[in-house]
Amino acid sequence: EVQLVESGGGIVQPGGSLRLSCAASGFRFSNYWMHWVRQAPGKGLAWVSRINIGGSRIDYADSVKGRFTISRDDAKSTLFLQMNSLRAEDTAIYYCIKDAFGPRDFWGQGTPVTVSS
Amino acid sequence: QSVLTQPPSASGTPGQRVTISCSGSSSNIGNDNAYWYQQLPGAAPKLLIYNDNQRPSGVPDRFSGSKSGTSASLAISGLRSEDEADYYCVGWDGSLSAYVFGTGTKVTVL
Numbered sequence: 556e557v558q559l560v561e562s563g564g565g566i567v568q569p570g571g572s573l574r575l576s577c578a579a580s581g582f583r584f585s586n587y588w589m590h591w592v593r594q595a596p597g598k599g600l601a602w603v604s605r606i607n608i609g610g611s612r613i614d615y616a617d618s619v620k621g622r623f624t625i626s627r628d629d630a631k632s633t634l635f636l637q638m639n640s641l642r643a644e645d646t647a648i649y650y651c652i653k654d655a656f657g658p659r660d661f662w663g664q665g666t667p668v669t670v671s672s
Numbered sequence: 673q674s675v676l677t678q679p680p681s682a683s684g685t686p687g688q689r690v691t692i693s694c695s696g697s698s699s700n701i702g703n704d705n706a707y708w709y710q711q712l713p714g715a716a717p718k719l720l721i722y723n724d725n726q727r728p729s730g731v732p733d734r735f736s737g738s739k740s741g742t743s744a745s746l747a748i749s750g751l752r753s754e755d756e757a758d759y760y761c762v763g764w765d766g767s768l769s770a771y772v773f774g775t776g777t778k779v780t781v782l
Binding site for chain 2: 590592599600601602605614615616617650655656657658659660662663664665
């Protein structure tokens, strides 16, 4: 059974940092592109970042470029999102997704991030 | 601000057909595939349509996707109460080198 379990969310002050993790199981993690998507409270979905197989191709939304870093540890089947210089507008539920936009995409349940003083 | 525009709401009675539009540009929908997600209240999004008009296994054929030029559409036929949800289009924007989601459409079953 495919599982994606996000962790690392919480409450942080503006300008602070958080590192999100997404532990994957039930599939060969190293064979898939992985994505992060977020959803602010009461708002729509927003794509954040993706990383390809092997980690050689990475893309970011303009809103997080230069502040967020996506990475993967295939040996531990884990996806990461390092978030620095956090702003109030980064407050959202962050979802980890396997093979997003494909016929076998799978979403985790999300981890909440709140940026507030 | 999203580059993919959807109507904020759509509605219909059970059994009716509802269509949701997604207006983009030549840098996204007009040049690459469109995808559609359904998000039920309190749940993670679920993929309904990929590659403009393909349904993943398990998605009922009441859901169909189409595309013309820089716009994509999702049609729900035989509307059912369980279709009441938020629907989002999404596509790759080559100019931004990023995926972009639509503004979202809330479907209400009257």
